Amino acid sequence: MNNRVYILYHGSFGELVTEHLAMSELADRIVSLYDLKVPSVSLDDPENDMPEDIPLPECDLLLVLGILPKAGDLVPIIAERTGAKAILWPIEDPNLIPEGKYSIENELKEKGIHVEFPEPLCSLDTSENELVQSFVESFGKPKFEFRVNEKNKVIEAVKVIRDTPCGSASKIAAKLVGMSYKDMKSFEEAVMQMHDNECVAYMGPERPIMQQAGRLLADAIKEAIP
Helix, strand or coil: CCCCEEEEECHHHHHHHHHHHHCCCCHHHEEEEEECCCCECCCCCHHHHCCCCCCCCCCCEEEEECCCCECCCHHHHHHHHHCCCEEECCCCCHHHCCCCHHHHHHHHHHCCCEEECCCCHHHCCCCCCHHHHHHHCCECCCEEEEEEECCCCEEEEEEEEEECCCCHHHHHHHHHCCCECCCHHHHHHHHHHHHHHHCCCCCCCCCCHHHHHHHHHHHHHHHHCC
């Protein structure tokens, strides 16, 4: 991935993903990180609420992670000023869906800026947009490669082909070595528990995003077992 990435983040999810990406192969492509703490902006003139210290470096892809719903109107302004051509704005918590989401989408479309709202970010598998696809080649829907002892049904080695943006896939991968999958039900339950200990996505009966993310991880692991 050779594109310049700017990360706007806030809250536990934003911090978790930002920290992982900043320590990953993406690190040398990140042009800036900024905690957008703004609680709300004026609907009539959002530019007045732009933080004075916000950096506005030139970038190609803008990642928007966990910012507050009423701060969303700043994103099109930031995207335009930085020259961003695409935005990834995942929904990990329904309480953080940007207010005026559809009007924001339309505004970005008018500016010629591509935007996607994956739910959750680790469900992202492919994109028609070149910049988003470049990101997805390394981060998104988890993908693994296993070496196993088929006779004893034990995992001997794990290679992470594509990590989750929060890093849960690589963290859990290290714990899988030596585990038995002879009892697949117990193995799957253990994987889901490990995931729940790492994931900070929303979990509620009406929108169980954490459970969805866990299912994606568990399925990816099952698919990797020869």
